[in-house]
Amino acid sequence: MKASMRPQLAQSINLTPQLLQSIRLLQLTAPQLELELRQALERNPLLEQEEPLHDAGEDGAADDAALETAAWDELPEPSFLSGGSAGSDYADDAASRIADSASADPRVRLLQLLSLRWNERDLALASWWLDQCDDRGYLEQPHAELLALGAASLGIDAQELELVRIRLLHDEWPGMAAADIGECLRAQLVTHRDGPARDAAQRLLRDHLDLLARHDEAAIASALDIDAELAREAIAMVMTLRPHPVDEPAATEDTHVVPDVVTWHADGRWRVALNPRTAPRVRISAHCERALADAPGDVSALRGLLEEARWLVRGVAMRNDTLLRTAQVLVERQRGFLERGEEAIAPLTLREVADAIGMHESTVSRITSGKYMQTPRGTFELKRLFAVRLDGAEVSGSAVKAMVKRLIDAEPAHAPLADDTIAGLLARQGVRIARRTVAKYRDQLSIAPARQRQRVLACAS
Structure with missing residues (x-):
């Protein structure tokens, strides 16, 4: 074999500590940012807390932040962020590997976890499967129909699409995208230690779910041809499994919400501003900076602290400017929701907001995760203002769900409305x-079918 060398041109970018800090600041919630800044004030003597600025000063700071944000967002495309070659079709976005704050949307949380290991193509296919799941994590339509629909609409081989579903089934949340409860429980069972009890539990889930539902230990032992003790162990193992795969976020002790953004209606238009109480304003101490410029001897350690302080101040300004511009676009696009309620929420995607502010979708995703807006309609997460367009319609699924709820709330007491x-x-x-689709939204609203609602009313009367 003959060794040879050939030149190859490629573009890449290294994620410097300063850039990583900027990305991390984007996704900090209001309490997290406050803690970060207070720790920086204690750690770095060149930083000081400043009093609220007048409007003119704030405008100047906003202009500087806009320039810094524009410079940061001119990073190469995700294929370059990964350090790979420009010709890679599905290169990973290294910046997206940084974990976002926990979202209330289980689909978003799971995709964030998978993004640490999955490539972009598989993530896109996983996202398609998750869109076909209900709130519990089960497929909403028969598996075979969805597989044929996905292969046709995405223009890919059905086997490739199914392999992604199998990966979902056995990955971070075992049982996700399962066709039924049996498949969900079997996927979870694989994570248990191998042994006679697990083998018996697998056979029980595969062939005798009816006996399990009756808790008939004797019949289960006879059907599986095992002794009563092993049957009890198999049943106990199955009972430790979760009835649905969706993993709820860990509960935190501090459950109060601090809004990052405040919006109100005045002078005939909607106004948006950052919440001034979310975090202390920090700046570089002017007299320390001047003293350091004229200091004799080796002051490299202090110069390092000065550089660190500058990056922190710039990063916070970038974060605040990006958050404000994003919130302004959200409010402009969802004026109907703010004025009329859920039924007026318009379809809106991350890409549309990213295009409006001239940034990448990943930036918009990070800046909206875990951030809250205070409005006349209440305080809610920014991600609630994103809504998926209903297939074949000009309205969002969230708006239709609100319409379904309104119709059911107004239905005659003696004649509940059927789904059709x-x-x-x-x-x-x-x-x-x-x-x-009506049944799906009704289930998400925890509303019983018409026949059951009528039975409840009859019993009440």
């Missing part, structure tokens, strides 16, 4: 959805 009736009423309003 609700679908017909919505069609008269120009919103055409299938009966199963």
Whole structure:
């Protein structure tokens, strides 16, 4: 074999500590940012807390922040951030590997976990599967139908799409995207230690779910041809499994919400401002900076602290400017929601907001995760203002869900509306959805079917 050398041109970028700090500051919540700045004030003597500035000063700071933000967001595309070659089709975005704050959306939380190990193509296919799951993590339609639909709509081989579902089934949240409860429980069971009890539990889930539902230990032992003790161990192992795969976020002791942004209506338009009480304002001490410039001898350690202080001040300004511009776009696009309520929430995606502020989708995702907005309608997470467009309609799924709730709330007490009736009423309003979509939204609202609602009313009377 003959060794040879050939030149190859590639572009890459290294994630410097300063850039990583800027990315991390983007995703800090209000309490986290306050803690970060107070620790910096204690650690770095060149930083000092400043009093609130007048409007003119704030405008100047905003202009500087805009320039810094524009410079930061001119980073190469994700393929360059990974350090890979420009020709890579599915290179990983190294910046997106930094964990975002926990979101209330389980789909977002799971995709954040998977992004640490999965490539972009598989993540996109995983996202498609998650869109087909209900709030518990189960497929909403028959598996075979979804597989054929996905292969046709995405233009890929059905086997590749199914392999991604199998990975979801056995990855971070075992059982995710399962076709039924049996498949979900079997996927969770694989994580248990191998042994006779697990083998018996697998056979029990595969062949005798009816006996398990009756808790008939004798019948289970006879059907599996095992002794009663092993049958009890198998049943106990199954009972430790979760009935659905969605992993709830860990509860925290401090559950109060601090809004990062405040919006209000005045002079005929909606105004947006950062919450001035979320974090202390910091700046570089002017007299320390002047003294350091004229200091004799070796002051490299202090110069390092000065550089660190400068990066922190710039990073906070970038974060605040990005958050404010993002919130302004969200408020402009969702004026209907703020004025009229849930039924007026418009379809809106990360890409649309990113295009409006001239940034990458990952930046918008980080700046909206865990951030809250105080409005006349209450305080809620910024991500709530994003809504998926309903297929074949000009409205969002969230708006249709609110319409379904309004119709059920106003239904006659003696004649609850069936799902197909609700679908017909919505069609008269120009919103055409299938009966199963109505059932899906009704389940998400924890509303019983019409027959059961009628039975409850009959019992009450």
